[in-house]
Amino acid sequence: MKKVELIMDSHSLDLALTRMAHQIVEHNNDLANMCIVGMQTRGVFLARRIAQKINQLENVCLDCGILDVTLYRDDYRNAFKQPKVKATDIPFDINKKDVILVDDVLFTGRSVRAALDALMDVGRPRTIQLAALIDRGHRELPIRADYAGKKITTLAKQEVALKVTEIDSEDSLWLMEVEEGD
Amino acid sequence: MKLQIQHLLGLEGVSREDINLILDTADNFYGVLQRDIKVVPTLRGKTIVNLFYENSTRTRISFELAEKRLSANPLNFAASTSSASKGETLRDTIQNIEAMKIDMVVVRHSSAGVPYFLTKCTDAVIVNAGDGLHEHPTQALLDMMTIRQKLGRLEGLKVAIIGDIFHSRVARSNAWGMKTMGMDVVLCGPPTLLPQHPESLGVPVTDNVDEALEGADVVMLLRIQLERQSSAVFPSIREYRDRYGVDLDRLSKLKKDVVIMHPGPVNRGVELASNVADSGNSVILDQVTNGVAVRMAVLYLLGGGE
Numbered sequence: 001m002k003k004v005e006l007i008m009d010s011h012s013l014d015l016a017l018t019r020m021a022h023q024i025v026e027h028n029n030d031l032a033n034m035c036i037v038g039m040q041t042r043g044v045f046l047a048r049r050i051a052q053k054i055n056q057l058e059n060v061c062l063d064c065g066i067l068d069v070t071l072y073r074d075d076y077r078n079a080f081k082q083p084k085v086k087a088t089d090i091p092f093d094i095n096k097k098d099v100i101l102v103d104d105v106l107f108t109g110r111s112v113r114a115a116l117d118a119l120m121d122v123g124r125p126r127t128i129q130l131a132a133l134i135d136r137g138h139r140e141l142p143i144r145a146d147y148a149g150k151k152i153t154t155l156a157k158q159e160v161a162l163k164v165t166e167i168d169s170e171d172s173l174w175l176m177e178v179e180e181g182d
Numbered sequence: 183m184k185l186q187i188q189h190l191l192g193l194e195g196v197s198r199e200d201i202n203l204i205l206d207t208a209d210n211f212y213g214v215l216q217r218d219i220k221v222v223p224t225l226r227g228k229t230i231v232n233l234f235y236e237n238s239t240r241t242r243i244s245f246e247l248a249e250k251r252l253s254a255n256p257l258n259f260a261a262s263t264s265s266a267s268k269g270e271t272l273r274d275t276i277q278n279i280e281a282m283k284i285d286m287v288v289v290r291h292s293s294a295g296v297p298y299f300l301t302k303c304t305d306a307v308i309v310n311a312g313d314g315l316h317e318h319p320t321q322a323l324l325d326m327m328t329i330r331q332k333l334g335r336l337e338g339l340k341v342a343i344i345g346d347i348f349h350s351r352v353a354r355s356n357a358w359g360m361k362t363m364g365m366d367v368v369l370c371g372p373p374t375l376l377p378q379h380p381e382s383l384g385v386p387v388t389d390n391v392d393e394a395l396e397g398a399d400v401v402m403l404l405r406i407q408l409e410r411q412s413s414a415v416f417p418s419i420r421e422y423r424d425r426y427g428v429d430l431d432r433l434s435k436l437k438k439d440v441v442i443m444h445p446g447p448v449n450r451g452v453e454l455a456s457n458v459a460d461s462g463n464s465v466i467l468d469q470v471t472n473g474v475a476v477r478m479a480v481l482y483l484l485g486g487g488e
Contacts, residue, residue, distance in 0.1 A: 123218075
């Protein structure tokens with residue numbers, strides 16, 4: 001893998017999250033009914049940051065959960081590399097709530113499809129709204145982001161790699177390309 | 183993240199990485215079992231045959247529940263009501279079942295080595311649910327999961343397994359698995375119920391209970407098969423209870439947070455006093471709950487891929 005282009009550095013990433021937090025507040029009148037769920041792995045940290053921003057902005061205390069969609073994927077049967085099952089931790093009731101689902105990169109839409117099914121097994125939210133830091137196109141399902149940090153044009157064979165300080169020691173978002181012989 | 187093993191025939195020779203992956207995955211399935219909707223769609227479309235040539239309640243129900251909670255289609259086969267009672271061979275039975283397009287086989291049989299034999303006559307994934315006096319790997323995995331849940335780790339813990347070691351596939355699977363995980367296992371029982379070649383298990387064996395219990399973090403009692411009393415392996419139930427049973431008096435001499443385990447079914451008042459089985463140290467029912475999670479993990483990890 002080689003780096004092609006820096007899409008976001010730590011500053012622009014923070015600005016994007018701040019804007020998304022504002023948009024979420026703008027579109028939801030009843031913040032008391034809202035909760036945030038981050039998708040494993042890096043969506044979890046983005047969700048926490050967005051929740052923190054909304055909490056400061058509006059002086060609320062949003063519930064923040066973790067969702068792992070591995071068991072709901074549609075490629076289990078032929079996935080060459082089996083993804084590790086990670087924790088799902090939604091320790092609050094999502095029935096009749098407005099759930100903000102946070103993912104890092106929106107691509108084919110298949111993991112969001114899995115996440116919708118997974119959330120429905122946990123409860124029946126009033127609404128589910130999707131917040132994605134990056135929308136890179138190439139959708140294979142009729143799914144779109146309600147809040148997108150940035151839309152970029154990519155080639156299907158490229159990859160978008162997010163790093164977050166919580167686990168990667170820096171905040172950055174790179175467009176990557178598979179090298180010959182990789 | 184994939185297992186190195188393709189079938190689960192036993193824990194002998196299974197790597198520490200594989201055991202850790204199964205236990206980590208099981209912890210997350212445990213979370214699924216705490217929810218209102220305890221089913222995930224992961225194994226949708228997979229057919230799993232439960233081939234039980236030996237009686238079983240707990241293990242069969244546990245596997246069937248694990249299969250259903252993964253959305254697989256379980257097919258139950260009990261030898262007593264099948265063509266096996268008309269003299270059909272094991273190979274013919276499995277090949278006939280396979281001809282109906284199945285993906286996995288969970289097998290229990292009174293002969294050691296049957297699961298291995300099945301891998302030679304079918305392409306399906308084989309999971310051993312107990313074979314003769316050989317192994318019962320999912321039981322040992324759920325035991326280790328329970329210990330890790332209660333004490334937070336496995337490495338360095340001392341485990342005493344007490345009872346009919348000779349006839350116990352649970353003891354054998356645990357001895358191999360726990361040794362791989364860096365645990366300190368000692369097997370204990372009356373000399374007549376100890377294996378003749380304990381060195382092959384690679385763990386110490388003793389007939390002295392107090393020595394086995396010394397410093398134990400975990401005490402696992404095994405069921406004494408009452409029907410064996412007639413074969414004169416021990417003089418009487420009462421003598422067995424007095425010498426090898428764990429009662430409140432023995433419990434009081436152990437570590438305060440000692441974990442008391444039993445693979446079930448318990449003979450209350452023989453290997454384990456009733457008030458110890460129901461005490462706060464006992465995790466017998468946690469073992470049963472974890473059994474479903476561990477079996478889901480095993481089926482999930484072995485059933486994926488091409």
